Amino acid sequence: MHENCPECKQPTEIEVGFYYGTGYVSYIVTVFLSGFTFIAWWIFIGLSVDDNRILYWLAINSALVIFLQPLLMRFSRTLWLSWFVKYDPDWKEKEVNKYERIVKEQMNNW
Numbered sequence: 600m601h602e603n604c605p606e607c608k609q610p611t612e613i614e615v616g617f618y619y620g621t622g623y624v625s626y627i628v629t630v631f632l633s634g635f636t637f638i639a640w641w642i643f644i645g646l647s648v649d650d651n652r653i654l655y656w657l658a659i660n661s662a663l664v665i666f667l668q669p670l671l672m673r674f675s676r677t678l679w680l681s682w683f684v685k686y687d688p689d690w691k692e693k694e695v696n697k698y699e700r701i702v703k704e705q706m707n708n709w
């Protein structure tokens with residue numbers, strides 16, 4: 600991940616341990632993805648206790664989630680950052696440090 604946004608120079612590592620919470624975001628995203636593939640499997644292939652179809656879903660879903668992990672982690676970090684750094688339409692006119700200061704103020708107000 601970039602240290603600063605290549606476009607607007609917004610720092611992505613706002614403070615030490617800023618991304619600690621992304622583990623939970625990544626977990627929730629992965630659970631939702633697994634739920635989605637489970638429902639899709641249920642609709643298109645079906646579930647039964649008489650054969651191993653659910654085990655095939657489990658294996659394929661596990662492989663998919665592991666394969667997509669780099670994307671899911673980046674998505675989680677982006678989502679996390681977007682909750683703390685609000686979009687500023689005048690970002691071109693403002694200095695980068697102001698963004699950082701605003702974010703720190705917001706986090707201190709929690």
Ligand SMILES: [Zn+2]
Pocket residue numbers: 604605606607608609
């Ligand atoms: Zn940017």
